[in-house]
Amino acid sequence: AQSVTQLGSHVSVSEGALVLLRCNYSSSVPPYLFWYVQYPNQGLQLLLKYTSAATLVKGINGFEAEFKKSETSFHLTKPSAHMSDAAEYFCAVSEGQGAQKLVFGQGTRLTINP
Amino acid sequence: DTAVSQTPKYLVTQMGNDKSIKCEQNLGHDTMYWYKQDSKKFLKIMFSYNNKELIINETVPNRFSPKSPDKAHLNLHINSLELGDSAVYFCASSQSPIGYTFGSGTRLTVV
Numbered sequence: 001a002q003s004v005t006q007l008g009s010h011v012s013v014s015e016g017a018l019v020l021l022r023c024n025y026s027s028s029v030p031p032y033l034f035w036y037v038q039y040p041n042q043g044l045q046l047l048l049k050y051t052s053a054a055t056l057v058k059g060i061n062g063f064e065a066e067f068k069k070s071e072t073s074f075h076l077t078k079p080s081a082h083m084s085d086a087a088e089y090f091c092a093v094s095e096g097q098g099a100q101k102l103v104f105g106q107g108t109r110l111t112i113n114p
Numbered sequence: 115d116t117a118v119s120q121t122p123k124y125l126v127t128q129m130g131n132d133k134s135i136k137c138e139q140n141l142g143h144d145t146m147y148w149y150k151q152d153s154k155k156f157l158k159i160m161f162s163y164n165n166k167e168l169i170i171n172e173t174v175p176n177r178f179s180p181k182s183p184d185k186a187h188l189n190l191h192i193n194s195l196e197l198g199d200s201a202v203y204f205c206a207s208s209q210s211p212i213g214y215t216f217g218s219g220t221r222l223t224v225v
Contacts, residue, residue, distance in 0.1 A: 038155075042219075043204060043216045043218040043219050044204065045216075090157065100147075100162055100170070101170055102149075102159065103159075104157040104158070106155070106156055107155045107156070
């Protein structure tokens with residue numbers, strides 16, 4: 001069965017600092033991996049996705065993530081945090097073609113300090 | 115606008131009542147879903163329909179009954195509401211595992 005673990009339920013960084021949100025997955029077949037962002041009282045917005053093409057994936061708002069099969073990781077990074085990045089971030093896994101279910105991690109709340 | 119739209123956005127109701135949440139997508143997707151986000155923000159799939167056929171039912175109490183009249187609509191009916199049903203319910207649709215679109219959610223509060 002698939003699972004996702006996000007290390008750190010709460011991450012706090014200063015404005016302009018590097019953002020690193022950690023995600024490790026477990027899957028019996030090559031996975032599809034996703035990062036979603038949820039702003040307060042809003043729905044889920046897709047940041048980026050890995051679908052077995054390039055291992056370094058670029059997304060919206062300056063975020064990127066790198067798929068590392070040997071480490072079963074898909075960490076999300078952004079070189080310079082902005083106040084508007086404050087939100088809840090979710091990593092999710094789907095077992096590839098034909099498998100429609102997304103399994104989510106528990107989420108990481110990102111706080112940006114001025 | 116192309117989107118997944120849910121109604122209502124907020125729903126406050128008493129224990130024991132029956133309520134429905136509606137979802138519609140105009141993206142032409144074949145598959146629709148209901149996800150539940152609990153008070154700790156944890157998201158979990160409840161149901162999935164593909165072209166009106168139920169394909170995923172994740173051990174949800176049978177007080178919850180999804181209905182898909184056509185592939186553009188997936189409604190969720192909840193009988194005999196309990197305090198523990200309070201959550202945010204998200205509808206979503208996809209054409210493949212890589213093309214999910216989520217609605218903006220329905221915040222259900224049972225008092």
